[in-house]
Amino acid sequence: MSDIIQLKQLTKSYGSKMVLENIDLSVPHGTIVGLMGPNGCGKTSLMKILTGMINDYSGEVLIDGHPVGPYTKSVVSYQPDRSYLPAWMSAKQAINYIADFFKDFDKEKALKMLAAFQLEPGERVKSMSKGMQEKLLLLLTMCRRAKLYVLDEPLGGVDPSARQFIMDTILGNRPEGSTILLSTHMIYDMERVFDYALMIGRKQILLYDSVANLEAQGKTLNELFQEVFPYVG
Amino acid sequence: MLGKLLKNEFIHTGRMIVWLLGGGILAGGIGALVTLNQNIQAGQFLVAMLWNFLLILGAMLIEVLALVIILVGTNRSLFTERGYLTFALPVSTMEMLFTKFFTNVVLLGAAYIETGALMFVAFSNFRRLIRNASETIAAQAGDMGGMAEMGGLGNALGLASFQDIVTFAAYLLGVMLVFLILAMMVVLFVFTITHVRPFQAKPGLWMPIFFIAVAVVCQQIVTRVSDLADIPIKLNLMNGALGEEGISINLVMAIVMLALSAALFFLTNWLLKRKISLK
Numbered sequence: 440m441s442d443i444i445q446l447k448q449l450t451k452s453y454g455s456k457m458v459l460e461n462i463d464l465s466v467p468h469g470t471i472v473g474l475m476g477p478n479g480c481g482k483t484s485l486m487k488i489l490t491g492m493i494n495d496y497s498g499e500v501l502i503d504g505h506p507v508g509p510y511t512k513s514v515v516s517y518q519p520d521r522s523y524l525p526a527w528m529s530a531k532q533a534i535n536y537i538a539d540f541f542k543d544f545d546k547e548k549a550l551k552m553l554a555a556f557q558l559e560p561g562e563r564v565k566s567m568s569k570g571m572q573e574k575l576l577l578l579l580t581m582c583r584r585a586k587l588y589v590l591d592e593p594l595g596g597v598d599p600s601a602r603q604f605i606m607d608t609i610l611g612n613r614p615e616g617s618t619i620l621l622s623t624h625m626i627y628d629m630e631r632v633f634d635y636a637l638m639i640g641r642k643q644i645l646l647y648d649s650v651a652n653l654e655a656q657g658k659t660l661n662e663l664f665q666e667v668f669p670y671v672g
Numbered sequence: 673m674l675g676k677l678l679k680n681e682f683i684h685t686g687r688m689i690v691w692l693l694g695g696g697i698l699a700g701g702i703g704a705l706v707t708l709n710q711n712i713q714a715g716q717f718l719v720a721m722l723w724n725f726l727l728i729l730g731a732m733l734i735e736v737l738a739l740v741i742i743l744v745g746t747n748r749s750l751f752t753e754r755g756y757l758t759f760a761l762p763v764s765t766m767e768m769l770f771t772k773f774f775t776n777v778v779l780l781g782a783a784y785i786e787t788g789a790l791m792f793v794a795f796s797n798f799r800r801l802i803r804n805a806s807e808t809i810a811a812q813a814g815d816m817g818g819m820a821e822m823g824g825l826g827n828a829l830g831l832a833s834f835q836d837i838v839t840f841a842a843y844l845l846g847v848m849l850v851f852l853i854l855a856m857m858v859v860l861f862v863f864t865i866t867h868v869r870p871f872q873a874k875p876g877l878w879m880p881i882f883f884i885a886v887a888v889v890c891q892q893i894v895t896r897v898s899d900l901a902d903i904p905i906k907l908n909l910m911n912g913a914l915g916e917e918g919i920s921i922n923l924v925m926a927i928v929m930l931a932l933s934a935a936l937f938f939l940t941n942w943l944l945k946r947k948i949s950l951k
Contacts, residue, residue: 490759
C-alpha cells in the first residue's frame with residue numbers, strides 16, 4: 440500500500456522556538472490516525488503544514504506523492520480548529536462556494552445533511568451558535584470525497600452526545616480507502632476508531648504504531664499517553 | 673480555476689461596495705435633476721446648491737470608503753481566520769494574488785471613476801446654477817451698473833468643449849490606472865510581508881513603516897530611471913497619434929511603474945508561497 444503522507448526531515452520553528460525537528464513519517468492510505476500530544480507540541484502546526492496554511496518550513500512534505508500545492512489541496516479536506524467562514528455567508532452560500540471549487544464535493548449530500556442537522560439554508564454564519572457553525576464546518580469537510588481528511592480537534596469543547604454525533608458523521612461519511620488524520624485529547628473515547636496512534640512532543644515523534652500492535656502489548660492508548668507524557672504538576 | 677476565483681471575488685467583494693456605488697449614482701442623478709430647472713426660485717437655488725455641496729462631500733466619502741472596504745476585505749480574506757478558506761482552495765498562490773489584485777483594481781477604479789463623475793456633475797451644476805442665477809439678476813437689475821456686472825459673472829464661467837473633456841478624462845484615466853496598479857501592488861506586498869515572521873506578531877505596527885519605506889523606494893526608482901531616460905512624448909488623445917501636439921506623457925515613467933508593479937507581484941507571490949504562516 441502506498442503512502443498518502445510522506446514527511447522527510449520536516450523542521451518547523453517559530454523564531455527561536457523549534458516545534459518540529461527532522462520529522463520523518465509515512466502514513467498509509469485508508470487508515471485512521473490519531474494525532475496526540477500535549478498543548479503546544481506541534482499538532483496544529485503539522486496539520487497546517489500538510490494543508491498549506493504554513494509554508495515557512497524546511498524538509499520535504501508529500502501528499503499522495505505531490506508537494507503541497509493546488510493538487511494536494513484538491514485531495515485534502517481540512518477542518519481547522521476555528522471557524523473560517525465569513526460572517527455574512529449563509530449555509531447555502533457556503534455550500535455553493537465549496538462546490539464551486541472542489542470537484543469532489545457532493546452538493547446533494549450536503550443539502551440533505553443540512554436538513555438532517557436542522558440548519559436553515561438561508562441562515563447566516565453570524566446568526567448561528569458555535570455548535571451550529573461547527574456542524575456546518577463538519578458538513579463542508581465531510582461532504583467531499585477526499586483522499587485525506589485532516590481534522591484538527593473536531594471534538595474539542597463539545598458535550599458527550601455532540602461528540603458521538605460528530606464521530607458518527609465523520610465515520611459514516613468517510614469514503615472507502617480515504618485516510619483520516621485527527622488530532623484529539625479525547626483519547627479514551629477515540630482509541631476504538633484509530634488504526635494508528637501518533638504521539639508528538641519535544642519536537643519529535645515519540646510514538647507511531649498501529650493500535651493493534653499497542654494493544655498486543657496489553658496497554659491502552661490512554662495509559663501509553665500518560666507514560667509518554669508524564670504529568671509534571 | 674482563475675475564472676471561478678474571479679467570479680467569487682467579484683461577488684464577495686463587489687457586494688460590499690455595490691451599495692456605495694449605487695448610492696453615488698442615485699445622489700448624482702438627483703443632483704442633476706434638482707439643477708436642471710432653468711427657472712429656479714430662491715429657495716430651490718439654496719437646496720440645489722446644498723445638494724451639490726453634499727454631492728462633493730459624498731464623492732470624496734465614496735472614494736475613502738471604497739478604499740477602506742476593499743483593503744480591509746483583502747487583508748481579512750488572506751491573513752485572518754478567513755485565510756483558512758482562501759489558502760485551502762485548490763489554486764496556486766499566483767492565481768490567488770492575481771485575483772485579489774485584479775478585483776481590487778477594477779472595483780477601486782470604478783469607485784474613482786464614479787467619484788470623478790460625481791465631482792464633474794456637482795461642479796457643472798454649481799456653474800449652471802450660478803449662471804442661471806446671475807442671468808436672472810442681470811435681467812431684473814436692467815442697467816443698474818454694479819448688479820449687471822455681477823450678472824456677467826455667470827457668463828464668464830463658460831462650459832468646456834466636449835473634446836477637451838474627453839481628452840482630459842482619457843488622460844486622467846490612463847494616469848489613474850498606472851498609479852492604481854502600482855499602489856495596489858505596494859499595498860498587497862506590504863500586507864503580505866507584514867504577515868511574515870518576525871513582523872507577523874504586530875502587523876498593524878509594521879504596515880505604515882513598510883508602506884512608507886516601499887513607497888519612498890518606488891518613488892526614488894521611478895524618478896531616477898525616468899530622469900535617466902527622459903523622453904518627452906506628445907500624445908494626441910483624440911486620435912491616438914504621437915507627434916508635436918497633445919498632452920505630454922512620460923511613457924518611460926509609466927513603463928518603470930508597470931515594471932515595478934510586476935516585480936512586486938512576483939515578490940509577493942514568493943512570500944505567499946514560501947513564507948506565509950497563518951496564525
